[in-house]
Amino acid sequence: MQLTAPPRGRAADAPPRRRPGRVRMLMSVLALLLPLLAGCGTRLPDGAFAARATPTPGAGSPGAGSPASDTGVSATEIRIGIVTSLTSPVGSEVFSGPRYGAQAFFQALNDRGGLHGRTVRLVTCDDGGSGIGNQDCVHRLIDQAHVLAFVSGSVLDYAGAPYVSGKGVPDVGGQPIGTAYDRWPHLYGIYGSAAPRDGRAVGWNGTLYQSTEVFRFFKQRLGAGSAAVVAYNQADSARYAGQLKAGLEAEGYRVLLQTVDFALPNFQAVAAAVHADGSQLLFDAMDSRGNAALCRALDEAGAAVAAKVTTVQNWSESVRTDYASSPNCRNALWATSSSLNYEDEQYPAVHDFRTAMARYYPDRAGQLSAWELEGWAGAQWLTDALDSCGAAPARACVEAFLNRAEPYDAHGLILPASFVPRPPPSGPTRACLNVARWQDSAGGGRGGWVTQVPAMTTDCFEVPQLPYRP
Structure with missing residues (x-):
């Protein structure tokens, strides 16, 4: 099972803070x-x-x-x-x-x-x-x-x-x-x-605080204005889906919220709803089992989205086999992180x-x-x-x-991070992130993750900080 919520990035001159992927x-x-x-x-x-x-x-x-x-x-x-x-x-x-x-x-x-x-x-x-x-x-x-x-x-x-x-x-x-x-x-x-x-x-x-740079990225990069969020009928899953919805709405998205039964999920119904809604993005609060099943349902229903957004935890070689039965959905996988693409x-x-x-x-x-x-x-x-x-x-x-004041980036592998305590966020903050997309055509047809930004340290946005209690 893997994790599937959008994590965040940050800029060298911005304090680290909580983000939907973290x-x-x-x-x-x-x-x-x-x-x-x-x-x-x-x-x-x-x-x-x-x-x-x-x-x-x-x-x-x-x-x-x-x-x-x-x-x-x-x-x-x-x-x-x-x-x-x-x-x-x-x-x-x-x-x-x-x-x-x-x-x-x-x-x-x-x-x-x-x-x-x-x-x-x-x-x-x-x-x-x-x-x-x-x-x-x-x-x-x-x-x-x-x-x-x-x-x-x-x-x-x-x-x-x-x-x-x-x-x-x-x-x-x-x-x-x-x-x-x-x-x-x-x-x-x-x-x-x-x-x-x-x-x-x-x-x-x-x-804690979540920021919205992932949603801002897709709004500006893909011109997206609508998104679907899928969750299980489980308290923590529903709570997280609510936070995704709040972040998306803060960026002006129209949001379709879908809930499925964990034991007997009807992903075909979700796929039909996403298709009928015309949702451009798809986020979820589910495990990798649910993600793979949802992708199969989307492919079977012919429900294409511009981006199915996943996280650093799902940014791996295993998607090649995990999504083997849903190649269209696999090629819509985008991942975000605060670290470089391992490719x-x-x-x-x-x-x-x-x-x-x-x-x-x-x-x-x-x-x-x-x-x-x-x-x-x-x-x-x-x-x-x-x-x-x-x-x-x-x-x-x-x-x-x-604990030094100078942020650290692990020789360029991660966005600069520090542990200097600061007051809680009180307004928009500059936040950066890395983004990649799975493409079956990459690597000479073998498939792989292709970075979608020139540099994660310059892929930055001024975004709001949304408080929540974990």
């Missing part, structure tokens, strides 16, 4: 999981990278002369934890992407000699998609494995977040599935946050990611995804924070890097 709502794992989202780094040449990884001259072994400087650090290694809901009831591929991206990054780093003579040793834990399992994982990694930090987490229920934060363990580059990354200090989600994060309440006294190897950081994935995980060629790229970006963020500490990596130093 805030996630947790639903019964037997039902569905819905997303409810949203100075730049420079890439060092390989020579500089290798030079940093070279052991101290005259040292008898890597790290010699570099004593332990904090929990999880020895003379020869740095222990980092990754928690993933790998065997959750919603399927092993739903949350696995960031973990593979981070693992590939650190394998490549270690093959180059590690960081200041130390090997990065990853300690992974599968929480099974449950809150109890998550608490067990964070206790094992903190109390037994004694990790320095967490990185690139992707979990269904981050029940262990209060313990992680209470122990002062930095959690870097995690996917904000839920609201933990907008509540707890020491937690640093991959998209940044401008909320106080004082542990008392989510966001600003329980309020765009003209960017050095994307090329490095693709090279490492092909080397260490060649069997995942058919599962490559934007989430894997963001897992790599999270690992890059933590590595740059560790590198700023020199030969004495420590939690305090890592967090000083994360």
Whole structure:
């Protein structure tokens, strides 16, 4: 199952804030999981990278002369934890992407000699998609494995977040599935946050904000003025669909809201309604099973839309097979994100990611995804924070890097993000995003995601901030 709501982007000069593709709502794992989202780094040449990884001259072994400087650090290694809901009831591929991206990054780093003579040793834990399992994982990694930090987490229920934060363990580059990354200090989600994060309440006294740049993009790019929103007859699904509807209406769209029964969805009726309405865009608050079935119904009914808008979580190679029976709908898939397209190897950081994935995980060629790229970006963020500490990596130093005023972009992989607290939004904000479209004709007929904007850092809009309570 994958997530299917439109995430947001942001500009370098705008504070990070909540967006329809970023805030996630947790639903019964037997039902569905819905997303409810949203100075730049420079890439060092390989020579500089290798030079940093070279052991101290005259040292008898890597790290010699570099004593332990904090929990999880020895003379020869740095222990980092990754928690993933790998065997959750919603399927092993739903949350696995960031973990593979981070693992590939650190394998490549270690093959180059590690960081200041130390090997990065990853300690992974599968929480099974449950809150109890998550608490067990964070206790094992903190109390037994004694990790320095967490990185690139992707979990269904981050029940262990209060313990992680209470122990002062930095959690870097995690996917904000839920609201933990907008509540707890020491937690640093991959998209940044401008909320106080004082542990008392989510966001600003329980309020978060969504912005409307995805809707503005399609309004200006495709001239769209009508949209359909499809949801299950489930409270969280309906609530999120209502927020999609509010965002669309704020941008002047006429909205058709359709609800289907989760157990026995009548997608044929939805397809007929969309066709009769002439909806130009299609958004939904459903899982990938529902999306694939809806697409089949749309193709069978001859109901074409200009864009079926999905998110970074559904931006993957798997759509080639997931939508095999609905090629027309598949070619109407558009995805939005706050990160680069993993197909765009003209960017050095994307090329490095693709090279490492092909080397260490060649069997995942058919599962490559934007989430894997963001897992790599999270690992890059933590590595740059560790590198700023020199030969004495420590939690305090890592967090000083994360909390700096200068936004961070993971060597151009993500839109600039920071964790500087700001007052709640009070008016329009400049927001940026990346957009791609699936095209069967791409890649010499093999199919692929084709970026639809010149650059995500310049694809920006002045848009309103709509408050909501998660």
